[in-house]
Amino acid sequence: MTTNNKVIGLYLHIPFCIKKCRYCAFLSYDGAKEYSLHSVYVKALLKEIAHYAKTQALNDYLVDTIFIGGGTPTILAAEEIAEILTACRKSFHVKEDAEITIESNPGTLTEEKLDAYLKMGINRLSIGVQSFDNRLLESLGRIHSKEYFLENYKKARMAGFSNINIDLMFGLPEQSEKLWLETLEQAIALDPEHISFYSLQIEEGTPFYKMHQEGTLTETDDLTDRKMYRQAIDKLTKNAYLPYEISNAAKAGCLSKHNLKYWSLVEYLGLGLGSHSYFQGYRFSNETDLTNYIEQLNVHERTQHFEKLFDPKESPVVVWSHKNTRKEDIAEYLFTGLRRREGISRQDFYERFAVSVDELFEKEIKGHLQNGLMENSSDGGFLRLTADGVDLSNSVMADFV
Ligand code: SF4
Numbered sequence: 431m432t433t434n435n436k437v438i439g440l441y442l443h444i445p446f447c448i449k450k451c452r453y454c455a456f457l458s459y460d461g462a463k464e465y466s467l468h469s470v471y472v473k474a475l476l477k478e479i480a481h482y483a484k485t486q487a488l489n490d491y492l493v494d495t496i497f498i499g500g501g502t503p504t505i506l507a508a509e510e511i512a513e514i515l516t517a518c519r520k521s522f523h524v525k526e527d528a529e530i531t532i533e534s535n536p537g538t539l540t541e542e543k544l545d546a547y548l549k550m551g552i553n554r555l556s557i558g559v560q561s562f563d564n565r566l567l568e569s570l571g572r573i574h575s576k577e578y579f580l581e582n583y584k585k586a587r588m589a590g591f592s593n594i595n596i597d598l599m600f601g602l603p604e605q606s607e608k609l610w611l612e613t614l615e616q617a618i619a620l621d622p623e624h625i626s627f628y629s630l631q632i633e634e635g636t637p638f639y640k641m642h643q644e645g646t647l648t649e650t651d652d653l654t655d656r657k658m659y660r661q662a663i664d665k666l667t668k669n670a671y672l673p674y675e676i677s678n679a680a681k682a683g684c685l686s687k688h689n690l691k692y693w694s695l696v697e698y699l700g701l702g703l704g705s706h707s708y709f710q711g712y713r714f715s716n717e718t719d720l721t722n723y724i725e726q727l728n729v730h731e732r733t734q735h736f737e738k739l740f741d742p743k744e745s746p747v748v749v750w751s752h753k754n755t756r757k758e759d760i761a762e763y764l765f766t767g768l769r770r771r772e773g774i775s776r777q778d779f780y781e782r783f784a785v786s787v788d789e790l791f792e793k794e795i796k797g798h799l800q801n802g803l804m805e806n807s808s809d810g811g812f813l814r815l816t817a818d819g820v821d822l823s824n825s826v827m828a829d830f831v
Contacts, residue, residue, distance in 0.1 A: 438488075438709070439495040439691045440518060442475065443702030444503035445720065448537060452571035452641075455633035457704040457718055458501035470724055471703075472510045476517050477727040478701050478747060483521030487710055487740035491697070493524045495688035497531045498552075504534040508546035515550050529687045531556055531595075536574035536582040544589035554686075555586050556595040556626075562613040566602055571637070583620060593684060595624035600658040601650040602630050610658050611665070618669045623684035627662050628677050629655050656821050663817075676769045676820060693766045695759065695782075707742070711759075714742035714751035723747050756783070760790070764830040768823065773807070773814025787813065794829045 445458045446468060459467075482488055496518060503511065511532070518524055531554040532547060539557075547555070559579040561567055567575060574582075586594060596617050600610050617625055632642050632649060641647035650658075663673050671679035675693060678686065691698050700707045704718040717723045730746035742751040754762070760783055767774045779787040788795055795813065798804035803819035803826050806812070819826050 436491045437494045437696065438491040439497065439688045439696070439698040440493055440522070441688075441698055441700040441702075441705055441707075442496065442498045442503075442514060442518075443700065443705045444498060444500040444506060445471070445703045446500065446505050447502045447535070448505060448573050449571065452569070452637040453630060453632070455636050456501065459720065467720075468506055469510065471720070472506065472513065474724040474727040475514060475702050477730065478745070479514070479517045479521050481727075481730065481745055482699065482701070485740060485744075488522060488699075491523065493518070493522045493528060495529045495531075495691065496524070497533075497688040499531075499533045501533075502535045502538055503532050504538040504543060508543045508550075511552075512546065512550045515552075529554055531686070531688060533558065534582075535572075536579040539582045539585060541585055541589060544586055544591065548590055553591075554593040554595070555591045556597065556624075557583065557586070558597040559617075560597060560599040561602065561605070561609075562616045563605070563609050566605055566609070569604065570599075570602065580620075583622075593624070594622045595626060595686070596620070596622045598625060598627045598662075599630055600627060600662065601655040603647050603650070605650070607654070607658060607661065611661060614662055614665050618665065618671075624678070624680040624686060625666060625671060626678050627659075627666075629659065659821075660817065672771070674771050676823065690770075693769050695763045695766060709742075710740045712740075712742050712751050712753050714748050716745075717747045717749050759783075761831045764791075765827045768815055768827055768830075771814065773812045775812055777811065791830060798826055798829070 443457070447454075447458045447460060450458070450460050496515070498511065498514070515530070528551075530552045532552050533556045535558050544555075557579065559574075559576075560570060560572060562576045562579075564575050564577075583594070583596075598613060598617055600613075614627075630638075630650070632638050632647075638647055642649060663679075666673055666679040671681060672685075673679040674685050675689070678689065680686070688698075690696075695708070697709050698707060699709055700716065702716070703720055703723050704716055706713070706715045717726060726746040742748045763779070763782065764774060764787075774787060776787055783790075795804065798819065799806070802816055803822060805814060805816050805819075807814065815823060815826060
């Protein structure tokens, strides 16, 4: 096996939760009564990992980040997580000090699990608390209280986790600005290395969507939502958190290396149910039906592929793939890169695409610099969204697609 300097991130999807939250449209199943299904799924995931071990193109890559997301990955037994990571290390060149994150929910963390995670090399813990108000947590359908979260957070620190992210939500029904500010203050007081903050989206197919349709749930108006967002940026900045992406802020040196890949058009391989990938110029995604995902991998076990050239369709669970054109790569680079606070590096853009971003999008850039939605960094090296631009980010980004 040979390696060079190309890096890649691995995303591993664990699609199980104890109970579905009322707003959640993520690909996850309420698996409380189906623990045997967890182990069947893990076996299938191990087979998918083994499939990629045979992919020649991956030999050239060093895995420097792994993100175990969900769902609630911490619902699995610690031994199952260890098995998954061992398989990754066996199949890929995983950097010794790779950033390895696991997403968790208060209610699924124990001292034993936390100790085991650290021993298996997991060095970053992401905890979804969403709010510090018990009434709001209950209305969201979360399985935990504020007190339970605080207990889990303390346990994680005691176990030795020195890189913790906390997920928060704003724009919740019945959430006043005062409640949001209190949640922010309480989160900051805990001194986590990273804070993510998302505005509630009412997604089709969720109980919240149904309630909204029936008129029993009122959406936060845009003005209040934007005000809450700016309050978060202001409070986090004043407390030494760098809002380095639209929904993410971190202490110096604690930016999420894995998530930065998504916003910088760096390659990543998504494994597990419904996962998405960007690799070798292809965008591709996996089967979203749990039974099909498991069955396809069982069938595939009996066939042996030792492909030389990368083709996403060799995977038995890839159901969609598309080879990006240069134009699509440029659009995605801009679309995702503008999410970062530092914005787009003019030099990096030129090095990647052999053309100046200012020449390529002269009209659009000029227009947004004039209307105040975009600005240049003080040294002129970066092009980024202003605070007003962030409020209207979707429409600004659409101009580059
Ligand atoms: S814990 Fe996360 S993934 Fe699971 S149902 Fe709630 S929001 Fe969705």
